[in-house]
Amino acid sequence: MSVETAQRTRPRSHSLTAGLTDRWALAALCVAGGSRLLIALVCLVAGRLFSVQPVNPALRYPAVAEVLHGTLGELLNPLAHYDGVWFLHVAVQGYPDGQFATFFPLYPLTVRAAALLAGRNYELAGIALSTIFFLAAAALLYHLVELDFGRRAALCSVAFLSLFPTSFFFQATYSESLLLLLSLVCFWCLRRDRLVLAGVAALLATLTRVSGILLLAPLAMAYFGSSKRAAGRAGARSAALLLPPLGLLGYCLYLWHAGGDPVAWSTEESEWGRHLASPVGTVWHATRAAGYAVRYIATGRPAPLLQAYPGQVMSFVQHEIAVVNLISFLALVFAVWALVAGWRRLPHGYSVYAAALIAVPLLQPRAQIPLMSMPRFVLCAFPLFITAGLATERRGRLRTVLLLGSTAALVYLAGRFALWLFVA
Numbered sequence: 001m002s003v004e005t006a007q008r009t010r011p012r013s014h015s016l017t018a019g020l021t022d023r024w025a026l027a028a029l030c031v032a033g034g035s036r037l038l039i040a041l042v043c044l045v046a047g048r049l050f051s052v053q054p055v056n057p058a059l060r061y062p063a064v065a066e067v068l069h070g071t072l073g074e075l076l077n078p079l080a081h082y083d084g085v086w087f088l089h090v091a092v093q094g095y096p097d098g099q100f101a102t103f104f105p106l107y108p109l110t111v112r113a114a115a116l117l118a119g120r121n122y123e124l125a126g127i128a129l130s131t132i133f134f135l136a137a138a139a140l141l142y143h144l145v146e147l148d149f150g151r152r153a154a155l156c157s158v159a160f161l162s163l164f165p166t167s168f169f170f171q172a173t174y175s176e177s178l179l180l181l182l183s184l185v186c187f188w189c190l191r192r193d194r195l196v197l198a199g200v201a202a203l204l205a206t207l208t209r210v211s212g213i214l215l216l217a218p219l220a221m222a223y224f225g226s227s228k229r230a231a232g233r234a235g236a237r238s239a240a241l242l243l244p245p246l247g248l249l250g251y252c253l254y255l256w257h258a259g260g261d262p263v264a265w266s267t268e269e270s271e272w273g274r275h276l277a278s279p280v281g282t283v284w285h286a287t288r289a290a291g292y293a294v295r296y297i298a299t300g301r302p303a304p305l306l307q308a309y310p311g312q313v314m315s316f317v318q319h320e321i322a323v324v325n326l327i328s329f330l331a332l333v334f335a336v337w338a339l340v341a342g343w344r345r346l347p348h349g350y351s352v353y354a355a356a357l358i359a360v361p362l363l364q365p366r367a368q369i370p371l372m373s374m375p376r377f378v379l380c381a382f383p384l385f386i387t388a389g390l391a392t393e394r395r396g397r398l399r400t401v402l403l404l405g406s407t408a409a410l411v412y413l414a415g416r417f418a419l420w421l422f423v424a
Contacts, residue, residue, distance in 0.1 A: 022151070024142075024146070024151035024152070024154065024155050025139070025142055025143070025146070025151075025154075027155055028138060028139070028142040028154065028155045028158040028159070029135065029138065029139060029142075031138075031155070031158055031159050031162050031163075032134065032135055032138035032139075032158055032161075032162045033135060034162075035162040035163055035167060035410075036131055036134070036135075036170075036171050038407075038410070038411070039079075039167075039168045039171055039410070039414050040075045040076070040079075040171075041075075042168075042410075042411050042414040042415050042418065043074065043075055043076070043077075043078040043079065043414065043415075043418040044071070044074045044075050045415075046078070046414075046415035046418040046419055047074050047078065047418060047419070048074065050415075050419055051419070052419050052420055053419050053420040053421055054420075055420045059081075059082065059085060059420075060085065061080075061085045061088055061089060064088045064089075064092055064122050064123060065077075065080040065081075065084065065085050065088050065122075065123055065173070066080070066123070067121060067123055067124075068121075068123065068124065076123070076124070076127055077123070078417065078418035078419075079127050079130075079168070079171055079172040079173060080123045080126065080127070080172065080173045081172070081417060081418070081420060082417075082420075082422070083103070083174055084126070084172050084173035084174055085173075086100055086102075086103050087103050087107060087108055087111070087126065087173050087174065087175065088108075088111070088122050088123065088126060088173055089103075090103050090105070090108035091108040091109075091111040091112045091115065091122050091126070092112075092122060094258075095254075095255065095258050095259065096258075097258065097259045098255050098258045098259015098260065098261055098264045099259070101255050101259070101261075101264035101265040101268055102265050102268045102269065102272075103175075104175065104206075104207055104208055104209050104210065104251065104265065105207060105251065105254075106175075106178065106204060106207040106208040107129075107174075107175035107178050107208055110129055110178070111125050111126045111129060111173070114126075114128065114129050123173065126173035127171065127172070127173060129177075129178075130170060130171055130172060130173060130174065130176075130177045130178075131170075131171050131177070133170075133177035133178045133180070133181045134170040134171065134177040134180070134181075136181055137170075137177060137180045137181040137184055137382075138158050138161065138162060140181070140184040140185065140188060141154075141157060141158055141161065141184055141382055141385075141386075142154045142155065142157070142158050143188075144184065144187065144188060144191070145157045145158075145386055145389065147191075148347075149386075149389075149390060149393075150393075152393045152394075153386075153389045153390050153393045154389070155389075156388070156389030156390075156392055156393050156399060157385050157386045157388070157389030157390075158385075158389075159389070159403060160385045160388040160389055160402075160403070160406070161379075161382065161385040163403055163406045163407045163410055164378075164379065164385070164406060164410065165327075165375070165406055165409035165410045165412075165413050166331070166375040166376055166378075166379060166410075166413055166423060166424055167379065167410060168410065168413070168414040168417060169376055169379060169424075170379065172417075174376075175208050175209055176376065176379050176380060178208050179205055179208045179209050179211070179212060179380050180379065180380045180382060182201050182202075182204050182205035182208060182212065183201075183205055183212070183215060183353070183380060183382065184382060185198075185201040186198045186201035186202050186205065186215050186218070186219070187218065187349070187350070187353075189201060190218060190219070190222045190349070193222075195219070195222060195223060195236075195237045195240045196236050196237065196239070196240045198215075198219060198222070198240065199219060199239070199240030199241065199242075199243035199244065200240075200243060201215070202215035202216065202219055202243060202244040202247075203243040203244050203246065203247035204247070205244075206244045206245075206247035206248050206251075207247045207250075207251060210248065210265060210266075211356075211357055211360050211377075211380075212244065212247075213244045213245065213247070213248055214353060214356040214357060214360075215244060215353065216241065216244045216245070217349070217352050217353055217356055218349035218350075218352060218353050219240065219241055219244070220241060221348065221349045221352065222349065223237060223238070223240070223241060251265070252265075269364060272366070272372075273366045273367060273368075273372075274364040274365065274366055274372065275364070275365070275366075275367075276363060276364065277363065277364070277365050279359060279362035279363060281365075282361075282362045282363070282365040282370050282371070283332070283362065285365065285370040286325070286328065286329055286332065286365075286370040286371045287329065289325040289329070289368075289369070289370055289371075290325055290326055290328075290329035290330075292322065292325070293321075293322035293323070293325045293326040293329075294326065296318060296319070296322040297322055297323075297326070320421065320422060321368055321369060323416075324369055324422055324423070324424070325369055325370070325371070327375050327413070327423065327424070328369065328370075328371035328372070328374045328375055328424065329371060331371070331374045331375040331378050331424075332358075332371055332374055334378065334384070335354075335358045335374075335378050335381065335384055336358075338354075338383070338384035338385075338387040338388060339351060339354060339355055339358070339384070339387075341387050341391060342354075342383055342384070342386065342387035342390070345387065345390055346383055346386060346387065350383035350386070351383060353381070353383065354381040354382070354383040354384055357377055357378075357380060357381040358374075358377065358378065358381060360377060361373050361374045361377050372424075373424050374424065375413075375423065375424035376423075376424040377424075388402075
């Protein structure tokens, strides 16, 4: 991959600091930062205009996840909903008896460390860290794209990433922003033929989420495709390929010691209703579910065999499942389009990594929501947004329409999330 990307290199800027001094880079950071302010404002307005959905008390963690009050609480408390609560649990108490193993340790560890500087306010530390990680990732994405495709494409890529309908997860107490940043660091190091540093970034990404181990694919492509494998460096470069698996192995050994189950992170997935399946079958069921969703939204006729969860009204469940299935299917459509359109334009290492990330939810569907978490998984597949930027960099009207539509969807989904309505 490094050879292929090196052929595309433009000599304008040679360092991150140099790349951040021009107005295009500053504009990209303004878009990234402005999108974070928009999301906080949406949380505030949603909470004041609409009723918050009552949820199972087990999903709440008021001692840590809802500690802010007044206007600040209205702005930030909604960003610690759903899985954000579990990440804060791990940050506070670790993995008692191997519990919460699905939530990999690096992000909670950074939150725990940052909380020491924030008066042990874990919620504030988590939101601040997620935002910082995202802004750093946006800067790095801009620089990578600018090197290969120019400033306009770089700015467009950052805009599509920042305003994607589920990009509020980058600001929540979730690990998305850290995984995105480490993935970009890995590719940045590969581009500069720093295979060992890329392996370290991939190891850290694996400790952030199990899908970080998929960075092994572009690492291997760079290793076997590089023309710079000098004999004196071959050992260290080969060892770099072992780093991501070692990260996962280390976590498994810890879980074995903590609770006796070294693969608790995998076995817990069944408790969330996931099961292994063929990607083809998942896409088929997801397409049917999206069809049912459109029919329900248009006519009120629900999908067959839906069951309400205990204590919930059937009509509410039907509506929510319809909305989530439609959102998830649209995220898949976007991902497939971007993968196909980007295959010839992007370095293949980019496309392989993005495709692998998208395959993960296809391999682990959930019965009523086949594409569970797909709108969130696409966020870290950053090559998809590079493709969107390239496709619209010289189509100003199309780009404006798409970004306005994406922003409107971001407002809607961020509002849902703030009101304890499920998104992904």
